[in-house]
Amino acid sequence: MNTDTKSGGAGGRTREVVLAAVRGFVLALAMLPVAVLVFTLAVVSIATIPIGIGIVTTPYVLGGVRDFADVRRRLAAEWCGVRIPSAYRPIPPDANPWARCFGMLRDPQVRRDLRWLLVDMTAGYLTALLPAVLLLYPFEGFAVAAGLWRVLADGQTYWYGFVPVTDQPTALGAGATAAVLLVAAYRLAPRLLLVHFRLTRAVLGADQGELAERVRVLTETRRDAVDTSAAELRRIERDLHDGAQARLVAMGMDLGTIELLLDKDPEQAKRLITQARRNSVEALEELRDLVRGIHPPVLAERGLGDAVRALALRLPLPVDVDVELTGRAEAPVESAGYFAVSEVLTNAVKHSGADRIWVDLHHADDMLRITVTDNGRGGAAIGAGSGLAGVERRLGTFDGVLAVSSPEGGPTMVTMEIPCALS
Amino acid sequence: MRVVLAEDLFLLRDGLVRMLEAYGFEIAAAVESGPELARALTELEPDVAVVDVRLPPTHTDEGLQCALRARQDRPGLPVLVLSQHVEQLYARELLADGSGGVGYLLKDRVFDAEQFVDAVRRVAAGGTAMDPQVIQQLLSRQAAGDRPLAQLTPRELEVMELMAQGRSNAAIAGQLVVTERAIAKHTSNIFAKLGLEVSDDDNRRVLAVLAYLDRER
Numbered sequence: 001m002n003t004d005t006k007s008g009g010a011g012g013r014t015r016e017v018v019l020a021a022v023r024g025f026v027l028a029l030a031m032l033p034v035a036v037l038v039f040t041l042a043v044v045s046i047a048t049i050p051i052g053i054g055i056v057t058t059p060y061v062l063g064g065v066r067d068f069a070d071v072r073r074r075l076a077a078e079w080c081g082v083r084i085p086s087a088y089r090p091i092p093p094d095a096n097p098w099a100r101c102f103g104m105l106r107d108p109q110v111r112r113d114l115r116w117l118l119v120d121m122t123a124g125y126l127t128a129l130l131p132a133v134l135l136l137y138p139f140e141g142f143a144v145a146a147g148l149w150r151v152l153a154d155g156q157t158y159w160y161g162f163v164p165v166t167d168q169p170t171a172l173g174a175g176a177t178a179a180v181l182l183v184a185a186y187r188l189a190p191r192l193l194l195v196h197f198r199l200t201r202a203v204l205g206a207d208q209g210e211l212a213e214r215v216r217v218l219t220e221t222r223r224d225a226v227d228t229s230a231a232e233l234r235r236i237e238r239d240l241h242d243g244a245q246a247r248l249v250a251m252g253m254d255l256g257t258i259e260l261l262l263d264k265d266p267e268q269a270k271r272l273i274t275q276a277r278r279n280s281v282e283a284l285e286e287l288r289d290l291v292r293g294i295h296p297p298v299l300a301e302r303g304l305g306d307a308v309r310a311l312a313l314r315l316p317l318p319v320d321v322d323v324e325l326t327g328r329a330e331a332p333v334e335s336a337g338y339f340a341v342s343e344v345l346t347n348a349v350k351h352s353g354a355d356r357i358w359v360d361l362h363h364a365d366d367m368l369r370i371t372v373t374d375n376g377r378g379g380a381a382i383g384a385g386s387g388l389a390g391v392e393r394r395l396g397t398f399d400g401v402l403a404v405s406s407p408e409g410g411p412t413m414v415t416m417e418i419p420c421a422l423s
Numbered sequence: 424m425r426v427v428l429a430e431d432l433f434l435l436r437d438g439l440v441r442m443l444e445a446y447g448f449e450i451a452a453a454v455e456s457g458p459e460l461a462r463a464l465t466e467l468e469p470d471v472a473v474v475d476v477r478l479p480p481t482h483t484d485e486g487l488q489c490a491l492r493a494r495q496d497r498p499g500l501p502v503l504v505l506s507q508h509v510e511q512l513y514a515r516e517l518l519a520d521g522s523g524g525v526g527y528l529l530k531d532r533v534f535d536a537e538q539f540v541d542a543v544r545r546v547a548a549g550g551t552a553m554d555p556q557v558i559q560q561l562l563s564r565q566a567a568g569d570r571p572l573a574q575l576t577p578r579e580l581e582v583m584e585l586m587a588q589g590r591s592n593a594a595i596a597g598q599l600v601v602t603e604r605a606i607a608k609h610t611s612n613i614f615a616k617l618g619l620e621v622s623d624d625d626n627r628r629v630l631a632v633l634a635y636l637d638r639e640r
Contacts, residue, residue: 281534284531288507291507297477297506297507298510301477301484306512309512310511310512313510313511313512313560313564315564316564
């Protein structure tokens, strides 16, 4: 008789039905006011963005919406085993309110959250309430059949569902309907709650295709990032080993010899001191170059804008640098941006034959845009040994992109975009 | 001569204090952070400040910013900035007010105590001490396609480099082992070729050359 093989008999089934009804009931009663509240708050907050208040409040309200949605995601997994994937875009912890507000509003997952609130207040509410109604309503029917009809139908027609109750036989009809409903509840209640969560998943869940594509891109860029950083570490190790380290060894040896010669041959000792000093200067020089290659000091001290200005001052060509950045990006993004510009500039100096270069850095719509333009002969392409492919890979780690426009005869314009927030 | 010294690395600070004291300077304060430096510069009114570009708490260019602000409040306050790396960008900012009394040197330069102390004295006297690397960078940038510079003889170029670092005619003569008179002749040639106005004032002369080398093309 029991079709559900998971629960251990009729008792288990009854428990399951009651549990589904209680859970649905609690869900409907507790969640509706919250859903209405957060939705209203969200609408009000977004509406006040033009006058400024919303910019500060919206991130908090949307955070609340997210928490509310997360509770439902958890319940869906615990109660019915329905997994609802979420795909919120990360917001940097130190982003300013402006970036935070619009970053969140642009997030498709946040938009899905808001759409879901509307559905949850209506269809979601009904589907959650249905198991409880289906389970409780039959008991009224039985009560009606047992004699309650005398009170309720006092001289007029009382409708139990679609059954008009006026006397005992019709009351018995209501009782029969109630019995049918109870059987239906017994069969359907747990599945109705499942319907509720499936509905939630349909509206709230992130698109699987979108997620799969994201995973593919992340896997690829992560591999690139690991490869690049491993290669970088190898290069640094080699440079230290052959450079500064070797020089320090030489200095140590010289100092030992000087100690020996100090009394016997002061002239020779003096010569060695000069040599040791030269070695120390050169070791410092090499360390300085190495540091510049790892993380340029100006970048650490001043950020991307001034680092690119300082870089431009080191080039043999006049470079016009135009910077419009209101804050600083995160260190890894700054570093990626810097080395990308550096590589593109080196390319332009080496291959383009240009006599003037323009660099433009600005940040808008959560996007760092860098363009490097030269008046050279053009013909640059990603690949073709230009190093631009490497830049493209590096930027990929940050979801950044690179585009090259370089018709034969010039000019060449390289555009890079990295999504990021400024602090 | 009273010196305020700002350097966050203990070993270097200690070494500098000892070196400067050995050469007869009085250390008014040796501090290790930006806020302390700012306070020392306003309260102690030193004759010269020797400042590391990078200082706590931010470990960015706090020292440089402090020095620039102090020079805004007290124009011409002599400041010698030390750094692990030199950037034209920073040199330009230090020279921007055109009032002299500015130095910008690599930390390596302290290896040669005589020359370093000479630089401190020069800056304290309102002169200039630019790191040879800054001058090299400026030259290599201007050299390509600058006709007046191309007209300089190798010897004149050499003299100009030393002059741009802030050395006096006497010091340049000493280093190149020639008479001061010969240097004076070279410098007037240089000024004629670059089309700069000749000035008797040593420092104005240096600033003119630096401005020439750092101009936009």
